[in-house]
Amino acid sequence: xxxxxxxxxxxxxxxDIEDILELARKVKSRPGDYRKALExxxxxxxxxxxxxxxxxxxxxxxYQLGGHALFLGADAIQLNRGETVPDTARVLSxxxxxxxxxxxxxxxxxxxxxxxxxxxxxxxxDLLHPCQVLADLFTLFERRGGLEGLKIAYVGDGNNVCxxxxxxxxxxxxxxxxxxxxxxxxxxxxxxxxxxxxxxxxRSGPEVTSDPKEAVKGADVVYTDVxxxxxxxxxxxxxxxxxxxxxxxxxxxxxxxPDAVFMHCLPAHRGEEVAAEVIDGPRxxxxxxxxNRLHVQKALMVLMMSPPG
Ligand code: CP
Ligand code: NVA
Numbered sequence: 297x298x299x300x301x302x303x304x305x306x307x308x309x310x311x312d313i314e315d316i317l318e319l320a321r322k323v324k325s326r327p328g329d330y331r332k333a334l335e336x337x338x339x340x341x342x343x344x345x346x347x348x349x350x351x352x353x354x355x356x357x358x359y360q361l362g363g364h365a366l367f368l369g370a371d372a373i374q375l376n377r378g379e380t381v382p383d384t385a386r387v388l389s390x391x392x393x394x395x396x397x398x399x400x401x402x403x404x405x406x407x408x409x410x411x412x413x414x415x416x417x418x419x420x421x422d423l424l425h426p427c428q429v430l431a432d433l434f435t436l437f438e439r440r441g442g443l444e445g446l447k448i449a450y451v452g453d454g455n456n457v458c459x460x461x462x463x464x465x466x467x468x469x470x471x472x473x474x475x476x477x478x479x480x481x482x483x484x485x486x487x488x489x490x491x492x493x494x495x496x497x498x499r500s501g502p503e504v505t506s507d508p509k510e511a512v513k514g515a516d517v518v519y520t521d522v523x524x525x526x527x528x529x530x531x532x533x534x535x536x537x538x539x540x541x542x543x544x545x546x547x548x549x550x551x552x553x554p555d556a557v558f559m560h561c562l563p564a565h566r567g568e569e570v571a572a573e574v575i576d577g578p579r580x581x582x583x584x585x586x587x588n589r590l591h592v593q594k595a596l597m598v599l600m601m602s603p604p605g
Contacts, residue, residue: 297599301409301416304424306463306489313433313467319595320434320588327360333598334363340388341419342397344370344404345526349562350419350427353589354396361594363601366392385411394601400527415600417593422456422527423483428561429460430596431588433468435581436517438588439557444469449515449552451475451508451544452569453535454482457521457561462486462502466494473503475511477538508541508548515552519559520544520569536568545571549579557581 297315299307323330339358343351351367358365370376375384385408388395394415399405402423409416418426436443448465450458454476462482465472474482481487481504491501505511512518523539524532549558558570558580566572575582 300600301418302426302596302600303405303409303416303418304463305426305429305460305467306424306493308467310467310469313430313464316430316592316595316599317434317437319599320430320592321437323594323598324588324591327594330361330594330598332362334358334361334393334601337361337363337393337601338391339363339365339394339396339597339601340368340392341365342368342370342373342375342384342395342399342408343419344375344397344399345420347398347419349586349589350396350398353593354419357590357594357597360590361597363393363597381407382411384408385416386413389413394597417596417600420456422525423486424460424463425456425561426460427589427593427596428457428585429464430592431585432461432519432559432561433464434588434592435559435584436557438584439581440516445471446516447471447473447514447553448517448519449473449475449508449512450519451511451548452520452539452542453480453523453525454504455521455525457519458482459486461519462490463493466490466499466501469497469499471500473505473511473515475505475508475542477542478506480535480538481506508544509551512548512552512556516556517559518544518549518552518556521561522563522565523569539569543567543569543571544574546573546577549574559585562586 355365396417398419402421494501523535
């Protein structure tokens with residue numbers, strides 16, 4: 297793989313993404329073939345925020361590849377006592393073969409990558425969540441046998457998951473529409489950047505509306521995420537008010553394509569961004585998305601951390 301780091305799928309070509317998905321397919325179907333792929337290698341995992349899926353999938357993934365993962369909570373290392381991100385990156389690079397980090401400020405991921413001499417993987421920042429979206433793409437690929445021409449409708453907060461989905465969708469020839477309440481739309485710079493990427497291949501960029509019904513028209517995928525992301529807890533009451541009418545329920549799903557699937561990165565709040573009948577219903581693929589974090593990240597780590605040749 298040409299890229300040293302995974303900061304965002306924005307930096308990857310369609311072929312790069314397809315290479316990861318193809319290796320993920322092999323890793324998932326024949327896990328035993330990769331049991332020693334990262335033997336003797338170590339991954340440092342920095343977590344400034346909580347995690348279930350990201351932590352467990354990376355830790356289990358490294359173990360299954362013959363390597364080892366270290367969980368480094370921000371309070372357990374010197375970061376929260378003022379050691380700088382550049383020093384943390386330089387020091388960890390002397391010990392480990394890769395760094396995965398979940399951070400508040402996206403700048404921290406950029407700084408880690410700038411100063412580390414080993415690959416850095418973004419395990420979620422306030423702006424982007426590439427590992428999640430790789431697993432989502434793989435899940436869709438498994439279901440549909442291809443991604444080109446599919447339409448994703450994202451209903452809810454224009455957040456890190458929404459941003460990464462926009463970058464990935466335009467790279468892979470998928471249409472995307474986003475419905476968010478006023479004030480909670482995706483970042484304009486990211487919409488513009490994804491639109492420029494789309495125009496390079498004569499496609500239109502993501503559509504942004506405030507009408508969920510409009511967004512899900514013709515959609516093959518209806519995706520949502522929490523209304524209040526990690527770090528925004530103080531805004532939760534205002535957000536709950538602003539997002540009224542944005543719950544993905546059966547009535548909204550009925551306006552999408554008849555075989556449309558429901559996706560959510562999890563964790564979810566039933567009765568807020570999604571009705572229980574949808575997330576626990578037959579069109580929901582949320583557990584496949586969660587499981588596929590493991591297979592996709594194993595493929596990613598093999599591509600990034602195994603010696604060339
Ligand atoms: N989807 C996701 O990243 O989940 P965690 O926050 O549990 O890692
Ligand atoms: N948007 C959510 C995603 C959690 C996986 C958050 O950042 O909290």
